[in-house]
Amino acid sequence: MNAFISRKRRRIEPCDTAEDDTDFKLAILASLHPTIDHSTLLEALLASDGHVEQASQSLTPSSALSSRKRPSSTAGHQASLSSYRLAPVQSRGPAKKPLVKKGMTLYLYAAEDIEAHTPCSIIHNFLPHEQANALLTELIADAHSYSSLEFKLFDKVVSSPHTFGFYVNSLAEAEKQKTEYIYDGRKVTDVRQSLPEMLKACPEVEDAVNREIQRRIKDFYPDGKKLKYQDPRPWKANTAFVNCYDGPKECVGYHADQLTYLGPRAVIGSLSLGVAREFRVRKVLPRENEQHRKEDGSVADAQGQISIHLPHNSLLIMHAEMQEEWKHSIAPQQSIDPHPLAGNKRLNITYRHYKDAFHPSFTPTCKCGVPTVLRCVTKQKENRGRYMWMCHTHYIPGENGCSFFQWAEFDDDGEPPWAARGKK
Numbered sequence: 001m002n003a004f005i006s007r008k009r010r011r012i013e014p015c016d017t018a019e020d021d022t023d024f025k026l027a028i029l030a031s032l033h034p035t036i037d038h039s040t041l042l043e044a045l046l047a048s049d050g051h052v053e054q055a056s057q058s059l060t061p062s063s064a065l066s067s068r069k070r071p072s073s074t075a076g077h078q079a080s081l082s083s084y085r086l087a088p089v090q091s092r093g094p095a096k097k098p099l100v101k102k103g104m105t106l107y108l109y110a111a112e113d114i115e116a117h118t119p120c121s122i123i124h125n126f127l128p129h130e131q132a133n134a135l136l137t138e139l140i141a142d143a144h145s146y147s148s149l150e151f152k153l154f155d156k157v158v159s160s161p162h163t164f165g166f167y168v169n170s171l172a173e174a175e176k177q178k179t180e181y182i183y184d185g186r187k188v189t190d191v192r193q194s195l196p197e198m199l200k201a202c203p204e205v206e207d208a209v210n211r212e213i214q215r216r217i218k219d220f221y222p223d224g225k226k227l228k229y230q231d232p233r234p235w236k237a238n239t240a241f242v243n244c245y246d247g248p249k250e251c252v253g254y255h256a257d258q259l260t261y262l263g264p265r266a267v268i269g270s271l272s273l274g275v276a277r278e279f280r281v282r283k284v285l286p287r288e289n290e291q292h293r294k295e296d297g298s299v300a301d302a303q304g305q306i307s308i309h310l311p312h313n314s315l316l317i318m319h320a321e322m323q324e325e326w327k328h329s330i331a332p333q334q335s336i337d338p339h340p341l342a343g344n345k346r347l348n349i350t351y352r353h354y355k356d357a358f359h360p361s362f363t364p365t366c367k368c369g370v371p372t373v374l375r376c377v378t379k380q381k382e383n384r385g386r387y388m389w390m391c392h393t394h395y396i397p398g399e400n401g402c403s404f405f406q407w408a409e410f411d412d413d414g415e416p417p418w419a420a421r422g423k424k
């Protein structure tokens with residue numbers, strides 16, 4: 001049986017009387033459990049909604065397990081919190097009700113918990129040890145020349161506090177990317193050919209992702225059927241974005257990945273190497289829940305979030321329900337455990353399947369003459385889940401774009417109408 005643990009995120013408030021109360025309860029718990037560290041006590045208290053007695057019971061280890069320490073996030077070591085029975089989790093299938101609560105972060109470590117409570121599954125120790133290290137070493141060398149992503153946010157040009165590189169599997173593909181594809185309204189100049197170890201890992205990633213997709217469908221989706229618009233054909237790893245996070249403060253904010261070249265209900269395979277970091281996910285709320293939005297625009301506190309621990313050599317599969325219904329981020333941390341090969345760096349490969357039918361020569365072009373971006377309506381209740389093609393150009397600093405908008409139509413397998421016409 002596995003368990004999860006949760007911790008209330010610390011608010012930046014100079015004086016908080018609730019914190020005093022918590023400190024008092026913590027002192028009682030500490031006296032009852034003198035060998036358990038402070039953060040584990042705090043997590044148990046919060047998971048028990050502040051009930052000291054309940055927290056104390058949950059901290060009594062099951063007879064078979066002797067370890068009491070919260071697992072450290074030491075890279076390369078896969079830890080689980082199964083020694084604390086804070087909540088029972090059924091062995092297979094989706095969770096009956098969400099565990100995440102307002103203002104809380106649930107910390108998930110075990111594969112069974114991750115797949116039951118998020119749209120992701122995880123394979124720990126994915127590649128053979130030597131292969132993972134060779135891939136990491138190859139990427140560290142290439143990451144020196146990565147750049148950060150610049151984008152426009154409310155008329156300000158901001159750059160993401162991490163760097164990345166973009167790879168495709170052949171030089172011919174790289175040339176096509178540079179000349180035919182558009183990202184945030186622009187062509188990209190730095191497209192790399194996948195490195196030997198990246199190519200070597202591709203078939204393994206493809207096999208694992210395809211297996212996980214089938215398992216997800218069978219065990220988690222209604223009636224064991226694929227989702228509407230999900231592609232029934234095998235998933236391919238023909239494109240990769242490699243993210244580099246150098247030190248605990250480098251991060252990426254909450255976002256959903258662009259579906260423009262992947263199509264609806266896309267699946268992404270994300271291989272983590274080097275320093276272990278926290279991958280946070282939260283479900284997107286429809287607009288009627290907007291009363292929870294804070295002044296700084298965030299809603300994470302209002303609905304809670306889930307943190308997935310991503311150690312070295314773990315493959316996270318973001319399933320077909322992820323991009324349309326959830327957002328994800330890599331959170332900045334106070335500290336990290338350095339990795340023997342990578343030092344302070346985490347390298348992450350997000351393998352993606354670019355589909356032929358979504359090549360920009362087929363997708364609608366806006367009034368600016370630029371191929372459009374594919375988006376899904378997530379907030380507006382009436383149109384939630386519908387897709388639309390929209391002008392990209394307003395992402396370019398100094399440009400406002402046009403008002404182009406067109407609903408996007410797909411068949412049950414996520415194919416756009418022009419692909420069906422081509423088949424006839």
Ligand SMILES: O=C(O)CCC(=O)C(=O)O
Nearest residue numbers: 241243257270330348350
């Ligand atoms: O670093 C990660 O695990 C996630 C990166 C990511 O979200 C992205 O590349 O879109």
Ligand SMILES: [Fe+2]
Nearest residue numbers: 255256257328
């Ligand atoms: Fe992403």
